[in-house]
Amino acid sequence: MKNKRTELKVTAIRSGTVIDHIPSEFTFRVFKILGLEQSDNPVYFGTNLGSKKLGKKGIIKINGKFFKPEEVSKIALVAPKATLIEIKDYEVVKKQQVDLPEKIDKIVKCFNPRCVTNNQNISTSFSVITDQYGRAKLSCHFCEKTMSLENIDFL
Amino acid sequence: MINLKNRSLVSITDYSKEEILRVLGIAEDFEKDQRQKLLTNHVIASLFFEPSTRTRLSFESAVQYMGGSIVGFASADTSSVRKGESLKDTILTVSNYSDLIVMRNPLDGSARFASEVSPVPIINAGDGANQHPTQCLLDLYSIRKTQGTLENIHIALVGDLKYGRTVHSLVQALSLFNATFHLVSPESLKLPSAVKKWIKDAGLEYHQYTELNDIIQLVDIIYMTRIQGERFPDPLEYEKVKNSYILENSMLESSKNTMRILHPLPRVNEISEDVDDNPKAYYYQQAKNGVYVRQALIAAILGLKS
Numbered sequence: 001m002k003n004k005r006t007e008l009k010v011t012a013i014r015s016g017t018v019i020d021h022i023p024s025e026f027t028f029r030v031f032k033i034l035g036l037e038q039s040d041n042p043v044y045f046g047t048n049l050g051s052k053k054l055g056k057k058g059i060i061k062i063n064g065k066f067f068k069p070e071e072v073s074k075i076a077l078v079a080p081k082a083t084l085i086e087i088k089d090y091e092v093v094k095k096q097q098v099d100l101p102e103k104i105d106k107i108v109k110c111f112n113p114r115c116v117t118n119n120q121n122i123s124t125s126f127s128v129i130t131d132q133y134g135r136a137k138l139s140c141h142f143c144e145k146t147m148s149l150e151n152i153d154f155l
Numbered sequence: 156m157i158n159l160k161n162r163s164l165v166s167i168t169d170y171s172k173e174e175i176l177r178v179l180g181i182a183e184d185f186e187k188d189q190r191q192k193l194l195t196n197h198v199i200a201s202l203f204f205e206p207s208t209r210t211r212l213s214f215e216s217a218v219q220y221m222g223g224s225i226v227g228f229a230s231a232d233t234s235s236v237r238k239g240e241s242l243k244d245t246i247l248t249v250s251n252y253s254d255l256i257v258m259r260n261p262l263d264g265s266a267r268f269a270s271e272v273s274p275v276p277i278i279n280a281g282d283g284a285n286q287h288p289t290q291c292l293l294d295l296y297s298i299r300k301t302q303g304t305l306e307n308i309h310i311a312l313v314g315d316l317k318y319g320r321t322v323h324s325l326v327q328a329l330s331l332f333n334a335t336f337h338l339v340s341p342e343s344l345k346l347p348s349a350v351k352k353w354i355k356d357a358g359l360e361y362h363q364y365t366e367l368n369d370i371i372q373l374v375d376i377i378y379m380t381r382i383q384g385e386r387f388p389d390p391l392e393y394e395k396v397k398n399s400y401i402l403e404n405s406m407l408e409s410s411k412n413t414m415r416i417l418h419p420l421p422r423v424n425e426i427s428e429d430v431d432d433n434p435k436a437y438y439y440q441q442a443k444n445g446v447y448v449r450q451a452l453i454a455a456i457l458g459l460k461s
Contacts, residue, residue: 114283116264120242132352142264143285144166146349 016041016063018085019075024048026078027058033074033154034060034067041065053081073101077108077149080136100128100136108138109153115143124155160458163270163277167288167324172331176305179296181451181460182444189447193459194223200253201227202245203280204236204260209420209442210280210289214257217449226252243272250275255456258282276456284320284386289452290419291324293445294378298329300444301415301437302375305332311370313339313400314380314425316346318387321419322380323350330357337374339364341396344382367400372409377402379418379425404429417441 022030027047036043042063051057066086075082076098086094104126110117117124117140126138129146139146157177164170170178185191199218203211211229218225227249228234236245242260246269249256258269259280266279266286281287299305310329312322316338326336326346330353338346338361345363354361364370371377379402387393401424402416415437418426422438430436454460 112263114261114263116242116260116262116268116282119262120265120268122243122268132348132355140264142267143283144267145263145285 013063020083022058022079024056111147159455166286167291182447185447185450192222194221200256202258204231213445293448297441309374310376311337311374315382316340317344336361403427
């Protein structure tokens with residue numbers, strides 16, 4: 001019962017999605033990636049909230065909206081530790097960690113201005129790789145350049 | 156089972172160690188008998204969207220030694236690209252007129268894209284600052300020919316290790332052959348960490364130097380590179396480093412007898428002309444080897460040699 005009340009407190013929306021554990025500085029980025037500026041759904045968000053996991057975190061609650069897998073992968077690019085919680089009738093029906101996919105297609109721009117994808121009408125495609133320090137990076141399928149996640153621009 | 160037939164070559168990493176050795180073996184065969192008329196019924200397209208001397212002429216000479224025909228262009232100005240035609244449309248059109256396309260294009264990644272839309276195989280003759288796999292194969296051929304093996308070579312890579320694409324490909328390829336890398340460059344032109352990771356992941360060693368003299372007596376190959384002004388975002392940075400390494404004949408006295416000097420060419424002033432007559436200078440022969448290697452690749456990809 002105690003757990004249930006805690007979840008209910010965090011997710012005070014009737015039906016929709018809560019994105020928790022967003023690094024504070026990326027709250028607005030996640031907001032933008034998901035196109036919530038254009039959304040007609042009621043959206044609530046908070047940032048600089050206390051978090052045991054992150055120190056400071058952001059949280060976004062969207063009433064009446066559930067996400068498709070490709071939208072979830074977009075979130076993972078800036079908030080790899082985010083939790084996606086689905087709510088129906090004030091109850092948590094699904095809770096999952098967002099995961100970086102192995103491939104990121106069509107949503108991120110290559111940072112290399114000389115890349116063929118920035119000069120011809122070609123969809124981008126990246127593999128997610130890990131560098132020598134264990135950090136996730138994106139490797140362009142075409143120009144083979146790698147970019148860190150801080151440098152990414154969304155299409 | 157090695158089968159190179161109908162496979163595009165975009166990046167040297169598209170080939171396994173065995174596949175690289177197979178191409179070099181076929182190239183040896185062409186060195187023994189260059190005028191094997193294998194292409195008499197074939198048309199090769201040579202699409203050079205930017206200027207090139209060695210690569211374009213050696214490809215075209217490779218085709219002609221084998222009795223093939225060539226269609227294509229030597230600059231984007233003389234093609235429909237100038238009218239705004241997309242790369243996809245150019246490739247799909249030219250693939251109707253040829254059995255294989257050799258392409259150089261200034262955009263990074265253009266060769267990978269072309270290989271994915273083209274119904275005929277593509278050989279990448281350089282895609283911007285990205286890959287130049289046939290240069291890599293001719294470098295490997297030259298190393299093997301001068302040293303008798305590709306295994307356990309000590310190689311000095313000198314000059315622009317940051318922007319030089321031939322250096323990056325060569326590191327990737329030699330990592331398959333247990334090489335030891337001696338990296339000589341100014342601080343600002345060091346080998347990128349992603350390329351060093353290749354060496355580490357292969358369990359191999361690299362050593363970094365800023366003085367060329369320190370390693371001349373240690374190595375089997377000195378691979379000199381031009382510091383390319385056009386790759387520098389800041390012209391002042393280029394001025395600072397452009398004359399960093401100049402190899403002179405007097406510096407070679409302490410080197411091994413079997414040591415050879417390679418350079419992908421063109422050179423500016425990084426190898427002084429008094430080195431040219433030293434038997435250790437191998438760069439002109441290296442450029443000649445490019446024809447054998449390109450003959451081998453074309454023949455293997457068209458399934459005429461295996």
